[in-house]
Amino acid sequence: MSVIYKRVSLIGLGLIAGSMALAMRRAGLAGEITGYARSAETRDTAREIGLCDRICDSAAEAAKDADLVVLCVPVGAMEAVARDIAPVLKPGATVSDVGSVKRTVIEAVSPHIPDGVHFIPAHPLAGTEHSGPRSGFAELFDNRFCILVPQPDSDRAAVDSLAALWRGMGANVDEMDADHHDLVLAVTSHTPHLIAYTMVGVADDLRRVTDSEVIKYSAAGFRDFTRIAASDPTMWRDVFLNNKDATLEILGRFTEELFALQRAIRQGDGDHLFDYFTHTRAIRRGIIDAGQDTDAPDFGRAKAQKG
Numbered sequence: 001m002s003v004i005y006k007r008v009s010l011i012g013l014g015l016i017a018g019s020m021a022l023a024m025r026r027a028g029l030a031g032e033i034t035g036y037a038r039s040a041e042t043r044d045t046a047r048e049i050g051l052c053d054r055i056c057d058s059a060a061e062a063a064k065d066a067d068l069v070v071l072c073v074p075v076g077a078m079e080a081v082a083r084d085i086a087p088v089l090k091p092g093a094t095v096s097d098v099g100s101v102k103r104t105v106i107e108a109v110s111p112h113i114p115d116g117v118h119f120i121p122a123h124p125l126a127g128t129e130h131s132g133p134r135s136g137f138a139e140l141f142d143n144r145f146c147i148l149v150p151q152p153d154s155d156r157a158a159v160d161s162l163a164a165l166w167r168g169m170g171a172n173v174d175e176m177d178a179d180h181h182d183l184v185l186a187v188t189s190h191t192p193h194l195i196a197y198t199m200v201g202v203a204d205d206l207r208r209v210t211d212s213e214v215i216k217y218s219a220a221g222f223r224d225f226t227r228i229a230a231s232d233p234t235m236w237r238d239v240f241l242n243n244k245d246a247t248l249e250i251l252g253r254f255t256e257e258l259f260a261l262q263r264a265i266r267q268g269d270g271d272h273l274f275d276y277f278t279h280t281r282a283i284r285r286g287i288i289d290a291g292q293d294t295d296a297p298d299f300g301r302a303k304a305q306k307g
């Protein structure tokens with residue numbers, strides 16, 4: 001594959017930026033990759049493992065002369081970074097991000113983007129519970145979706161270049177409106193994470209079951225919950241604070257269904273339980289038939305542990 005951007009700048013050097021750097025290198029998509037992270041320790045680690053061609057000591061230095069700047073920081077830090085890099089962005093450059101929430105990121109970042117610079121938000125639907133500069137791997141985006149959220153005035157050629165970059169990194173690209181994205185993600189990712197956090201908290205609270213029993217007898221379902229609940233607290237705090245309405249909407253529906261199942265159990269209503277589980281099994285089978293069960297979590301964990 002050939003170079004799409006001469007100079008790419010990654011701000012925030014964790015799982016996603018690290019995986020992007022490795023995936024871009026794998027396919028030769030960037031001439032030079034610069035990077036910046038807020039903590040000196042992260043920058044030192046990134047230098048030590050050669051994550052980028054150049055690690056800079058400020059976001060502005062990393063973004064200077066870049067053709068593409070990708071904000072790879074927690075959602076709550078996007079605005080501060082956009083403010084820092086705004087003065088050095090060159091005309092014709094593209095700014096993108098990888099945040100798990102889109103509407104508030106667009107509202108926070110857009111005002112800082114100078115005229116003549118393209119802002120094209122994005123979200124790769126791929127990740128693991130690991131974080132930090134050592135957690136990235138080149139295959140993270142393979143066969144995963146990356147959702148682009150072009151703005152009404154987005155330049156088509158700039159959107160096409162960004163889409164080509166994500167395809168070059170292995171992803172399938174779709175476009176979506178920000179509000180729809182946030183609702184879809186509240187259903188498929190954000191609320192499930194909250195449920196996992198809660199379930200692990202409940203198990204921890206249950207003093208009649210000791211820690212060693214929780215670990216020893218963890219069946220697959222609970223094991224997955226513990227994996228998800230080990231995800232980065234800063235990132236997930238920011239997700240819920242920034243996708244408030246959609247998450248609360250889905251949580252409301254979730255608790256209604258949960259109460260109905262609770263009542264069925266109390267009343268011994270086996271028909272309700274059977275019908276409900278039959279319906280949900282059909283949904284799972286639909287996902288498998290559509291070829292969309294690529295089992296990212298285990299794949300990600302295995303790769304990250306190797307590295």
Ligand SMILES: NC(=O)C1=CN([C@@H]2O[C@H](COP(=O)(O)OP(=O)(O)OC[C@H]3O[C@@H](n4cnc5c(N)ncnc54)[C@H](O)[C@@H]3O)[C@@H](O)[C@H]2O)C=CC1
Pocket residue numbers: 011012013014015016017036037038039042072073074075077080081098099100101123124125126127128129130131132133232235
């Ligand atoms: N972890 C996951 O599974 C996925 C995460 N995302 C999104 O990607 C973004 C990054 O997530 P990860 O790479 O997982 O996080 P991470 O925790 O691995 O890395 C974040 C990096 O940002 C740096 N950082 C934090 N605040 C900063 C600031 N103000 N200025 C400069 N650097 C700063 C941290 O030092 C760290 O290097 C988040 O917005 C997250 O919502 C998207 C898809 C999947």
Ligand SMILES: O=C(O)C(=O)Cc1ccc(O)cc1
Pocket residue numbers: 099100124125126127128129189228297
């Ligand atoms: O590790 C998992 O199971 C994930 O769900 C990864 C993930 C986390 C956050 C995102 O915005 C997208 C993907």
